[in-house]
Each structure stands twice: as C-alpha cells, then as structure tokens.
Amino acid sequence: MRIFIQIIIFLIIIPSKSFALIEVDITRGNLDPLPIAVSPLSIDENSRKNFEKILKKKNIGEEISKIIEVNLKTSGLFNPLNKDAFLQAPDIANLKPRFEDWNLIKAQALITGKVSFIDEKLRVEFRLWDVLAGKEMVALAFTTVPTNWRRVGHIITDKVYQRLTGEKGYFDTRIIYVAEEGPKTKRIKKLAIMDQDGANNKFLTLGNELVLTPRFNPTSQMVTYLSYFRNLPRVYLLDIETGMQEVVGDFPGMTFAPRFSPDGKKIIMSFAKDGNSEIYTMDLENRIVEKITNHPSIDTSPSFSPDGKFICFNSDRSGYQQIYVMKSDGSNVKRISFGKGLYGTPVWSPRGDLIAFTKLHKGKFYIGVMRTDGSGERLLTENFYQEAPSWSPNGRVLIFYRETKTDVKGEGFSAKLWSIDLTGYNERMVKTPTDASDPSWSSLLSN
Amino acid sequence: MKHLFSCEKVRVRNIDQGAIMKLNKILKNTLLIVFACLALSACATSKKTTGQMQGDVYTGTDTVEYLASGVPDRVFFATNESVLTTASRETLRKQATYLRKNSKITIVLEGHADERGTREYNLALGERRANAAKDYLMTYGISSDRISVLSYGKERPVDSGSNPLAWSKNRRSVTVKAN
Numbered sequence: 001m002r003i004f005i006q007i008i009i010f011l012i013i014i015p016s017k018s019f020a021l022i023e024v025d026i027t028r029g030n031l032d033p034l035p036i037a038v039s040p041l042s043i044d045e046n047s048r049k050n051f052e053k054i055l056k057k058k059n060i061g062e063e064i065s066k067i068i069e070v071n072l073k074t075s076g077l078f079n080p081l082n083k084d085a086f087l088q089a090p091d092i093a094n095l096k097p098r099f100e101d102w103n104l105i106k107a108q109a110l111i112t113g114k115v116s117f118i119d120e121k122l123r124v125e126f127r128l129w130d131v132l133a134g135k136e137m138v139a140l141a142f143t144t145v146p147t148n149w150r151r152v153g154h155i156i157t158d159k160v161y162q163r164l165t166g167e168k169g170y171f172d173t174r175i176i177y178v179a180e181e182g183p184k185t186k187r188i189k190k191l192a193i194m195d196q197d198g199a200n201n202k203f204l205t206l207g208n209e210l211v212l213t214p215r216f217n218p219t220s221q222m223v224t225y226l227s228y229f230r231n232l233p234r235v236y237l238l239d240i241e242t243g244m245q246e247v248v249g250d251f252p253g254m255t256f257a258p259r260f261s262p263d264g265k266k267i268i269m270s271f272a273k274d275g276n277s278e279i280y281t282m283d284l285e286n287r288i289v290e291k292i293t294n295h296p297s298i299d300t301s302p303s304f305s306p307d308g309k310f311i312c313f314n315s316d317r318s319g320y321q322q323i324y325v326m327k328s329d330g331s332n333v334k335r336i337s338f339g340k341g342l343y344g345t346p347v348w349s350p351r352g353d354l355i356a357f358t359k360l361h362k363g364k365f366y367i368g369v370m371r372t373d374g375s376g377e378r379l380l381t382e383n384f385y386q387e388a389p390s391w392s393p394n395g396r397v398l399i400f401y402r403e404t405k406t407d408v409k410g411e412g413f414s415a416k417l418w419s420i421d422l423t424g425y426n427e428r429m430v431k432t433p434t435d436a437s438d439p440s441w442s443s444l445l446s447n
Numbered sequence: 448m449k450h451l452f453s454c455e456k457v458r459v460r461n462i463d464q465g466a467i468m469k470l471n472k473i474l475k476n477t478l479l480i481v482f483a484c485l486a487l488s489a490c491a492t493s494k495k496t497t498g499q500m501q502g503d504v505y506t507g508t509d510t511v512e513y514l515a516s517g518v519p520d521r522v523f524f525a526t527n528e529s530v531l532t533t534a535s536r537e538t539l540r541k542q543a544t545y546l547r548k549n550s551k552i553t554i555v556l557e558g559h560a561d562e563r564g565t566r567e568y569n570l571a572l573g574e575r576r577a578n579a580a581k582d583y584l585m586t587y588g589i590s591s592d593r594i595s596v597l598s599y600g601k602e603r604p605v606d607s608g609s610n611p612l613a614w615s616k617n618r619r620s621v622t623v624k625a626n
Binding site for chain 2: 183406
C-alpha cells in the first residue's frame with residue numbers, strides 16, 4: 001500500500017510531444033474560441049459507488065469534466081462542444097479516440113480521462129489530444145484525497161491551458177474578497193474566500209467590524225487586510241489555515257492599503273498621521289519598519305514590481321491623484337500617468353510589463369493598463385463606478401469590483417465582482433452569494 | 448464648476464504679480480476694475496448657490512446634528528478638497544467655544560469622503576479632512592489631547608443617493624463626543 005499523502009502527486013505517464021499543431025493565441029482578443037470536446041471522464045461501477053458514498057455525487061467523473069468545461073468556457077479562449085453530439089463512449093475514447101468522429105463534430109482538441117477509487121483515494125488520469133494531427137499532447141495522472149476532486153478539475157484545466165496557449169493557467173486559484181450586506185449607509189462587511197470559479201465560498205470574519213482591502217501573500221496562505229477592530233483602522237495579518245490574526249506593526253494612527261512584497265516577506269502600506277499619508281514597509285521576520293516616501297501629500301496604494309526593485313503608488317503631489325513609480329528604497333520618484341482625468345489603485349502585473357489602474361474621467365470610471373513608464377495606456381472597460389483591479393497569477397485576466405448607481409430614493413445599490421481579459425474582451429460577472437468588493441487573486445495553489 | 452473657480456483665482460494672481468509692475472497707476476486701476484468685474488461675474492456663475500449647495504459644498508442642514516444648542520456637529524468639503532470654507536470655520540469656532548466651556552469633553556473627528564473616489568485614496572482624504580478640522584480647533588485653544596481622528600473614507604455615507612447633492616452631504620468631518 002502506498003504512503004498516504006495529502007498533496008497531489010503528478011505522474012507523467014507518457015512524455016508529451018512537442019510538435020503540436022493547434023495553438024491558442026491569447027495576446028489578441030479571441031473572437032474565435034477553439035472548439036474543444038471534453039469527454040466525460042470514464043469511471044468503473046465500483047469506483048462510482050464508492051465516490052457516491054463519500055462525496056454524495058452520482059458520477060464524479062462527469063462532475064470533474066463539468067468543472068473543466070466551465071473553466072475553459074469562462075476563459076473565453078475555448079468553446080466546449082455539446083456532449084450530446086459525442087459519438088464515442090468515454091472509456092474507449094480514453095484508450096484510443098476515433099479522430100474522424102471528433103473531427104466530424106469540428107472538435108480541434110479532445111480531453112479524455114478515467115477516474116478510479118484506489119486505496120481510499122481518488123486517482124484521475126487524463127489525456128489531451130490534437131484531433132487534426134491525431135496525436136496525444138499531454139497525459140497525466142493525479143492521486144489525491146477524494147474531497148480534493150474540484151481541485152483536480154482545476155489542475156487539469158491548468159495543464160490543458162498551458163499546453164494549448166504556452167502560458168501557465170490560473171484555474172487552481174482562490175479569490176479573497178469583501179462580502180457586503182445591508183443598506184449603503186450601514187454596510188456590513190466580512191472577509192470571504194472562494195475558489196476562482198465561485199465554489200467553496202467561506203466567510204472568514206463575522207461582520208462585527210468593518211474590514212477592507214484583503215490581499216493574498218503570493219507565496220503562502222496568508223492574507224493582509226484593513227480592519228476597524230475597536231474603531232482603530234489598522235493593517236492586520238491573517239493565516240487562512242489557522243485563523244490566527246495579528247496587527248502589523250505598532251503605528252500611532254491609521255495604517256491602510258496593505259500589500260505583500262513579491263517574496264511574501266514584507267508588507268507595504270500607508271500610515272496616516274496629521275493629515276499626511278506616507279508609504280512604509282515592515283519586514284515580517286525582523287519587524288523592521290522603513291519609511292519609503294516623504295512628502296506632505298497623500299501617498300497610498302503601493303504595489304511592488306514582481307522583481308521587488310520598484311514600487312508603483314498613488315499620490316496627489318501634483319494636485320490630483322496620479323500614478324508614480326519609484327525605486328523600492330523610495331528614490332527616483334517619477335510620475336507616469338499623464339492622460340486626462342484622475343488615476344488610482346496602480347497594481348503591477350505579475351509579468352512585470354504592465355500596471356493596471358482605475359481612472360476617473362468626466363464622471364466615468366475605467367479599468368485600464370499602461371506600460372511601467374506610463375506609455376501605451378489602454379482602457380479596458382468603462383462604467384458608473386468600478387475600481388481595484390487584481391491580476392490573475394498569469395497576468396492575463398483582471399478581477400475588480402463594480403458598484404451600481406442608486407435611484408432617486410437612494411435604493412438599488414449593489415456591488416459585484418467582474419473579470420475581464422487583458423485584451424479587453426471576455427468581460428463577465430463573477431458570481432458571489434452576497435454583494436462583493438475588493439477582490440484579490442491568489443497565486444496558483446499547485447505548480 | 449471647480450475648474451472655473453480655480454481658473455479665476457489664477458487670473459487674479461497674474462494681475463497682482465505680473466501686470467501691475469509694468470503698468471502705470473491709472474492704467475493699472477482701470478484694468479484692475481475691469482478684471483475684478485470679470486472675476487466677480489465668473490465668481491457669481493461658478494459659485495452659484497443651487498438650493499443646498501454653494502459650488503459643490505453642502506450648505507444645508509438636513510443631516511446636521513448638534514453637540515449643544517446652536518453648535519452644529521459637522522463641516523462640509525468640496526470634491527477632493529480638505530480646505531475649510533468660511534461656513535466651516537464658523538461652525539468650528541462654535542465647537543471650540545463649546546469645548547472650552549465643557550473642558551472634560553473629549554472628541555473624535557470622523558473624516559469622510561463621497562463614493563466617487565477609490566477606496567484607499569478616500570481613506571487618506573478622510574483623514575486629511577478630519578485633521579483640517581482638528582488643526583482649526585487647536586488654533587482656538589482645544590488641546591490635541593482631547594481630539595482623536597478617525598477616517599472612514601467612503602465607508603459610512605449619510606446619504607445613499609448617487610447624485611451631486613448626496614455626495615456633498617457625504618464629504619464631511621463630524622465631531623463626535625467620545626465620553
């Protein structure tokens with residue numbers, strides 16, 4: 001019997017071949033998504049019954065393939081075909097697809113697989129096929145505890161996405177956000193976390209105090225956020241696994257706008273005192289606090305470049321909110337936003353080449369991106385109110401929140417999460433059980 | 448409206464610093480009158496009082512509560528501004544008088560912003576507004592030991608409307624008794 005391991009094990013069955021013919025271009029807007037057939041993962045009757053008992057799902061093979069399908073569709077790059085048109089049985093397709101059948105329904109890629117119950121564990125094997133070339137592109141198997149079944153679906157999607165686009169996926173990830181309820185004047189806010197596809201939603205605080213702007217540590221399951229605990233707005237650290245919380249630093253006033261450094265070892269944030277907000281960092285190991293900016297204007301919303309060498313931030317030192325970039329020691333401050341309007345919430349792409357921002361111009365709010373020197377500004381979406389973009393870990397998708405205008409009676413307010421591709425295409429609402437704001441995207445949970 | 452107003456201020460300064468030096472006294476005076484008239488008319492259009500607002504600063508009393516009879520609890524600000532208006536200074540002087548008479552009272556100044564700005568910047572802006580009120584109270588003899596400052600940014604609007612009047616009510620610093 002194998003040693004029981006919680007973590008997912010990857011077993012490469014057959015090395016994937018490198019001369020695939022199909023390829024998905026994700027650098028441009030994709031109006032012609034790739035037709036892909038996701039055959040339900042086959043399952044033997046004995047395994048099916050065992051999983052039904054443990055997971056209360058009638059056919060876990062079908063459930064996992066549904067997750068893959070939804071993920072692929074949501075990405076906007078793939079068009080999963082209707083299963084009714086599939087001619088070949090799942091178990092046989094996984095052994096050897098009849099490519100002419102799949103070609104007939106215009107599938108260019110095919111996913112097949114097999115689920116089995118082995119030693120109380122879930123084993124999932126999957127294959128990605130190039131239908132036109134008639135070749136296998138990827139073949140992998142995972143073994144994990146049965147309750148991890150949703151993650152298996154996400155990891156398979158990540159492998160398919162990576163093989164077909166050449167870039168890492170973002171499906172085995174989570175979103176932390178602020179869940180909102182109640183009237184606008186007395187909003188109750190709680191920290192909440194969910195899988196990238198909205199499943200496994202969980203509230204992390206009770207709503208007794210106001211909480212804002214949670215952000216993931218890119219290297220661990222830690223979160224930093226702002227809490228008004230005892231009416232003292234301070235930056236906190238929260239360990240999602242243990243639920244342990246602590247105040248960050250010992251500041252004699254409001255600390256806010258926290259984010260982690262790319263190595264996860266520092267928190268960068270604003271500290272406001274006597275009408276002046278400055279940017280500080282605190283090292284989480286030795287607790288050393290450093291003051292980064294020194295200017296009588298508002299300096300806030302700092303975000304590190306992925307190499308940790310630069311910081312972009314928001315300042316009104318020119319008279320109005322604009323975006324600035326400086327070295328991580330606070331030197332060489334340069335304004336980079338020069339377009340019309342006000343700019344806020346700069347956040348550096350994990351790929352390093354772009355900064356996403358919120359822009360206010362003539363009463364409209366925009367989410368946009370610009371190069372790190374401020375050139376090449378591109379506005380992706382316009383609305384009555386929207387702000388706070390957060391990057392998917394592969395730097396291809398932005399998630400943000402949008403608020404509606406209230407009517408003459410001051411009613412009809414809502415706040416929702418939305419996502420949009422860097423290309424400006426594929427804008428969609430991310431469903432949450434309650435109203436939601438301040439989303440932050442985690443790194444890939446497995447690599 | 449805001450742009451018109453700041454434009455007018457610039458023009459007056461130009462006359463003070465540049466033009467005056469080069470012109471003789473008579474010409475200067477006539478010009479000044481002409482420009483003053485222009486400035487006044489610009490002023491009249493840009494700072495037009497529309498019901499409960501002057502410029503975009505709230506001047507009504509809908510949301511105002513009172514610390515004591517005749518002592519309003521809050522002051523209002525223009526968009527993106529933390530400058531105290533004449534009316535705000537008057538309110539704060541009343542508060543200072545009241546606080547000097549009641550020397551055991553400590554206060555929290557709660558700074559707020561409207562919903563038309565990013566959350567983090569608004570937290571900083573609320574803090575700056577509350578501190579503008581604090582600084583003014585201190586110049587009228589209220590010790591900083593008696594004042595604490597708390598910014599709510601845009602998190603606690605008093606008016607849930609999405610219109611300029613509602614926003615003007617929400618751009619405020621409220622003096623709250625802490626004991």
